[in-house]
Amino acid sequence: MISGTPPGHAPAIELRGASKVFRTPSGASHTAVRDLDLTVEQGEFVAVVGPTGCGKSTTLTLVSGLEEPTDGEVLVGGEQVTGIRPEVGFVFQQDAVFPWRTVLSNVMAGPRFRGVPRAEARERARDWLGRVGLASFADRYPHQLSGGQRKRVALAQTFVCDPAILLMDEPFSALDVQTRALMSDELLELWGGSHGGRAASVVFVTHDLEEAIALADKVVVMTAGPATVKQVFPVRLPRPRKVEAVRLEAEFVEIYREIWSSLGEEVRITRERGASRVA
Numbered sequence: 001m002i003s004g005t006p007p008g009h010a011p012a013i014e015l016r017g018a019s020k021v022f023r024t025p026s027g028a029s030h031t032a033v034r035d036l037d038l039t040v041e042q043g044e045f046v047a048v049v050g051p052t053g054c055g056k057s058t059t060l061t062l063v064s065g066l067e068e069p070t071d072g073e074v075l076v077g078g079e080q081v082t083g084i085r086p087e088v089g090f091v092f093q094q095d096a097v098f099p100w101r102t103v104l105s106n107v108m109a110g111p112r113f114r115g116v117p118r119a120e121a122r123e124r125a126r127d128w129l130g131r132v133g134l135a136s137f138a139d140r141y142p143h144q145l146s147g148g149q150r151k152r153v154a155l156a157q158t159f160v161c162d163p164a165i166l167l168m169d170e171p172f173s174a175l176d177v178q179t180r181a182l183m184s185d186e187l188l189e190l191w192g193g194s195h196g197g198r199a200a201s202v203v204f205v206t207h208d209l210e211e212a213i214a215l216a217d218k219v220v221v222m223t224a225g226p227a228t229v230k231q232v233f234p235v236r237l238p239r240p241r242k243v244e245a246v247r248l249e250a251e252f253v254e255i256y257r258e259i260w261s262s263l264g265e266e267v268r269i270t271r272e273r274g275a276s277r278v279a
C-alpha cells in the first residue's frame with residue numbers, strides 16, 4: 001500500500017478557510033463550520049473527532065459536494081468541488097441499501113449506475129461480496145441480514161465503485177462493540193486493497209476516540225461549534241493494525257490521553273453551553 005501525496009501531485013482533499021452558514025427555518029443564520037483548514041494526503045486515513053453538533057458532518061458534506069461552502073475553498077484532487085464527484089464514496093450511519101433488492105443487486109447498483117455492463121458489474125459485485133465475507137448471502141434481502149452483515153454490504157457497495165476518496169460518517173456507531181471492532185479490522189483490510197492497491201484517502205468521522213486512533217494516520221480534533229480544526233495528532237502506530245491489540249499498546253494509551261485532554265475541553269465547552277441554554 002502506498003500512502004502520501006507524491007511530489008507535484010495535489011493532496012486528495014483540501015479545505016482552505018472553509019465556512020458554512022445555514023439559514024434556519026426562523027430565518028436566523030447558523031454558522032456550522034468556520035474558517036476550517038484541513039489537508040488529506042493521497043492514501044491517508046484521517047479520523048475526525050469533536051463534540052456533538054460541532055460541524056463534523058457538515059464538513060463531510062462540503063467535501064462530498066452535497067453542500068457548497070459559504071466562504072473559502074474545498075478542493076478534491078486539486079480541483080474545486082462543484083458537485084458530487086464519481087471518485088468519492090460514502091458510508092453513513094444509516095445503511096443506504098435498497099430493501100427490495102437482493103444483496104448482489106444492491107452491490108451491483110453503483111457500477112450499473114455508472115454504466116458498467118451487467119455481466120461485469122455482477123462479477124465485480126460477487127468479488128466484493130467475497131471480500132466482505134458475504135459470498136453465500138448474495139440472494140438474501142437486506143432485512144434477512146444482521147446489522148453487521150448489512151454494514152458489510154454497505155462497504156462492498158462503496159468499494160465496488162473503486163473510490164479514490166472515502167467519506168465515512170459514524171459508519172459503525174449502530175453496531176455492538178464486538179461487531180464494531182471486527183468491522184474496523186475489515187475496513188482496514190479493505191482500505192489497504194482499495195483503489196487498485198493504492199489505498200483510498202479516507203475521512204472518518206466518529207465519536208469514539210479509540211476507534212479514531214486505531215484506524216487513522218492522523219486524528220483531527222474539532223472545536224466546539226462552529227467547527228474549526230483545533231489540533232491535529234499524527235498516529236504513528238505501525239500497520240497492519242488489529243484494533244483490539246493496538247488498543248493495549250503503551251503508545252496508544254499515551255496518544256489517547258493527549259487527544260482526550262484536547263477533545264475533553266471542547267466537549268466541556270459544548271456541555272456548558274447546553275446547560276446555560278437550558279437554564
Ligand SMILES: Nc1ncnc2c1ncn2[C@@H]1O[C@H](COP(=O)(O)OP(=O)(O)OP(=O)(O)O)[C@@H](O)[C@H]1O
Nearest residue numbers: 022023024030032051052053054055056057058059
Ligand atoms: N441544513 C441545516 N440547516 C440548519 N442547521 C444545520 C443544518 N445542518 C446542520 N445544521 C446545524 O449545524 C451544526 C453542525 O451540525 P453537524 O451535523 O455538522 O454536527 P456534527 O458535529 O456532525 O454532530 P454530531 O456529532 O451530533 O453528529 C448543528 O448545530 C446543526 O444543528
